[in-house]
Amino acid sequence: MFSENNIIEKKKMSLEEAKEFVFGSSFEIKDEDLILTSCIDGRYDEESARNAPRSFCGSDPGFLVLVLGALKKLNAINEKLRKRAFDAVLDVLGGAENFKMHTDDHNLENGIIAGCGHMKLVKKDPERYLVSEEDVEAVFDYLNFLKNQGVGEIILVGPHNESAIFVIKDRRIGLLHQNKNLQAFVFHKALYEEFIRDLAQRLLNLDEIKSQGISFENLFKLLKETGEY
Numbered sequence: 001m002f003s004e005n006n007i008i009e010k011k012k013m014s015l016e017e018a019k020e021f022v023f024g025s026s027f028e029i030k031d032e033d034l035i036l037t038s039c040i041d042g043r044y045d046e047e048s049a050r051n052a053p054r055s056f057c058g059s060d061p062g063f064l065v066l067v068l069g070a071l072k073k074l075n076a077i078n079e080k081l082r083k084r085a086f087d088a089v090l091d092v093l094g095g096a097e098n099f100k101m102h103t104d105d106h107n108l109e110n111g112i113i114a115g116c117g118h119m120k121l122v123k124k125d126p127e128r129y130l131v132s133e134e135d136v137e138a139v140f141d142y143l144n145f146l147k148n149q150g151v152g153e154i155i156l157v158g159p160h161n162e163s164a165i166f167v168i169k170d171r172r173i174g175l176l177h178q179n180k181n182l183q184a185f186v187f188h189k190a191l192y193e194e195f196i197r198d199l200a201q202r203l204l205n206l207d208e209i210k211s212q213g214i215s216f217e218n219l220f221k222l223l224k225e226t227g228e229y
Helices: 015-025 046-051 061-075 079-093 117-124 133-148 189-203 216-227
Strands: 026-028 103-104 153-156 160-166 174-176 182-190
Touching: 015 103, 015 160, 015 182, 026 046, 046 174, 061 079, 061 103, 061 117, 061 189, 061 216, 079 133, 079 189, 079 216, 133 174, 160 174, 174 182, 182 189, 189 216
Parallel strands: 103 153, 160 182
Antiparallel strands: 026 174
């Protein structure tokens, strides 16, 4: 998913800087808040990060890849199920109006979500994410379908200057991705797990998944392990 290798060539935050970053960047997530998804990318501005605290690799397109990787482990994938699984992700998000994806200001002419480093890696090395080239093509076809339905791309600005990785395990706390002159990768583990619990329940309603005889807890575990692979 991501590792310190991503920041190995850059200066890492000191412990003191990390403490100041967290103190100055934390915000409250209320139970009634609409939870949207961001990527782990450190270039999100304050408004975007607050509006989409569920930070996960690749934002919502990352969940499309995740669900295919998990279904591959069940040997349950086919074209029809792939589409139904994508729709299940969309349903859990609350519809196309809540689907979030991003590019950046120096990839605007390079196609959909070309500025997302995570999804670039998915295209370059599908097997690393437990999917095939055909699966990746299906993901991007679905993204273009959503774009034609009016789903936009957030445009992140500037270079990558992430110098730390933060993993959030408290559902009530969000974290900005940048503060002053510092950027960080942010993975909201608690909100990610909340989402895939809902996704597991939705997938279990599909006949192709029911036929596998898998329990809710085992399907949740499969999704979780796939997303953290």
